[in-house]
Amino acid sequence: MLALTAVLMLAGCTGWQSAIDVQGAAAISIKQLIFLFVAVCSVVWAMVMAVLIRALWRGREERGRPADLDPQTERRMTRAVIAATAVTVVIVTVFTTASFFTTRALSLASHDDLTIKVRGQQWWWSVEYLSPPERRLQTANEIHIPVGQNVRLQLEGADVIHSFWVPNLAGKQDLIPGRPNTLTIRAERPGVYRGQCAEFCGLQHAHMAFLVIAEEPAAFERWVNSQQQSATDPSDADVIAGQQVFLSRPCAACHAIRGTSATGTTGPDLTHVGGRKYIAAGLLETTRGSLAAWIADPQTLKPGNNMPMVPLSADELRSVSAYLASLK
Amino acid sequence: MIGHMRILQVSLCIAVAMAGCQREERQLRLDPPVAAALDEIALMPNGISGAPPEVFFALGRPYETNAYNLSQGKRLYSWFGCKACHADGQGGAGPAFLDGWWNYGPEIVSIVASIRDGRPHGMPAFRDKMTTEQIWQLAGYVQTIGAYSVKTAAPGRNDDKHVRPAENRGPAALLFDEGPRPLHSDQGPRP
Ligand SMILES: [Cu+2]
Numbered sequence: 435m436l437a438l439t440a441v442l443m444l445a446g447c448t449g450w451q452s453a454i455d456v457q458g459a460a461a462i463s464i465k466q467l468i469f470l471f472v473a474v475c476s477v478v479w480a481m482v483m484a485v486l487i488r489a490l491w492r493g494r495e496e497r498g499r500p501a502d503l504d505p506q507t508e509r510r511m512t513r514a515v516i517a518a519t520a521v522t523v524v525i526v527t528v529f530t531t532a533s534f535f536t537t538r539a540l541s542l543a544s545h546d547d548l549t550i551k552v553r554g555q556q557w558w559w560s561v562e563y564l565s566p567p568e569r570r571l572q573t574a575n576e577i578h579i580p581v582g583q584n585v586r587l588q589l590e591g592a593d594v595i596h597s598f599w600v601p602n603l604a605g606k607q608d609l610i611p612g613r614p615n616t617l618t619i620r621a622e623r624p625g626v627y628r629g630q631c632a633e634f635c636g637l638q639h640a641h642m643a644f645l646v647i648a649e650e651p652a653a654f655e656r657w658v659n660s661q662q663q664s665a666t667d668p669s670d671a672d673v674i675a676g677q678q679v680f681l682s683r684p685c686a687a688c689h690a691i692r693g694t695s696a697t698g699t700t701g702p703d704l705t706h707v708g709g710r711k712y713i714a715a716g717l718l719e720t721t722r723g724s725l726a727a728w729i730a731d732p733q734t735l736k737p738g739n740n741m742p743m744v745p746l747s748a749d750e751l752r753s754v755s756a757y758l759a760s761l762k
Numbered sequence: 763m764i765g766h767m768r769i770l771q772v773s774l775c776i777a778v779a780m781a782g783c784q785r786e787e788r789q790l791r792l793d794p795p796v797a798a799a800l801d802e803i804a805l806m807p808n809g810i811s812g813a814p815p816e817v818f819f820a821l822g823r824p825y826e827t828n829a830y831n832l833s834q835g836k837r838l839y840s841w842f843g844c845k846a847c848h849a850d851g852q853g854g855a856g857p858a859f860l861d862g863w864w865n866y867g868p869e870i871v872s873i874v875a876s877i878r879d880g881r882p883h884g885m886p887a888f889r890d891k892m893t894t895e896q897i898w899q900l901a902g903y904v905q906t907i908g909a910y911s912v913k914t915a916a917p918g919r920n921d922d923k924h925v926r927p928a929e930n931r932g933p934a935a936l937l938f939d940e941g942p943r944p945l946h947s948d949q950g951p952r953p
Binding site: 593611612682683684686687688700731733734737738740742743744745 | 798841893895
């Protein structure tokens, strides 16, 4: 029964955001470390419990004065205490050494194939591919990486401290305003891994997620090429109207759409927003409907976020969401 | 009886402590009709001074007295590039706010009008770049930079080094001097 419960609980730990279902080199070494700790600590706990239960049991039978011990028992007990202390020292030393080497291994990537700047802000992630130069591009809330390559993340905080955490791939690393941190991740297998801000950062901390999408190198190159393109020029009348709305309203002051006059940097780059899986940092799946819902009233969907409600007529709303959905 | 008194005292203490927990209201979402009403400021014919709309008072002058709005205003001040021309209040291509001299008056409506509609000598209009709510938040913040008396609420602190006294110290009150001659003498000496 107990075993069954344990199995069922562990089954809940697999999935796209799990520190146990590991898919990256760093996460694998962290998992091994955790398992070592859990195993050793479980044995220690079981032994302590056994001794405790035995002591309680015996305490009921003979109620002699505690200090009245014959020399033989006294010697036996002294040896037991010394042995327990020695074992404790050994375990703590092993733990410390293991943690030290694991931590060191995490930051010892021999080379990086790709450098990405991730800037955390209330409450979304701006993502800029810095090098190599032929892969430069700008996006948000979604990080594509090639499988089997070391990706160096340059982590920066824009306003308060955030923390970058993709449990399937690596441990947490803080994004601190004024002090860039780095983290190297590497996915061993293709997949979609969910990450989340892991440092309380205000009202919408809970809605500050992102995806890491690990792809085979060829698929990754295709993605890079499509992302580097400017936004496609609209042809459909509705979509053209939507572009007009976007460019003439406050939207363009906060958002960039490459290939148009919109160059704002306060909000996410929307050049290929229609091609991202989620909008508003993991809040809603990207569809024309969810885009319209978001634009109509961002403060009800994600109260306190930094996009204001811009009053639009129903027609404007319909066409602007059609336009954004068309930006694949 | 004593027991009852005790319970009463303890619950009174808890009630008093809980009252202290009430935090400032954050108006996160301005209903479109309210926003439209806020846009209806009545300016004097020369575009200087005037009266805020009724709804501003009905809401309790939120953009002058609410710390959340002032903090948002402070963010908007850097997000919308005001620093490029006005620095952190010291001025540059645009006039300084720190000296406490307002070419177009110190009232919040004048500042709203300056930001929303622009001013003839080089102040761009932000009407199409910001929402009404944001313009009011920003105006409330700009007002604190050039205020002679300290407001009861202050925006968040700077993350980087201060280049002037913080807003909660009434920077203009500390730095106020006679200032430059008004740019447009036809509008009379100010303040
Ligand atoms: Cu957070």
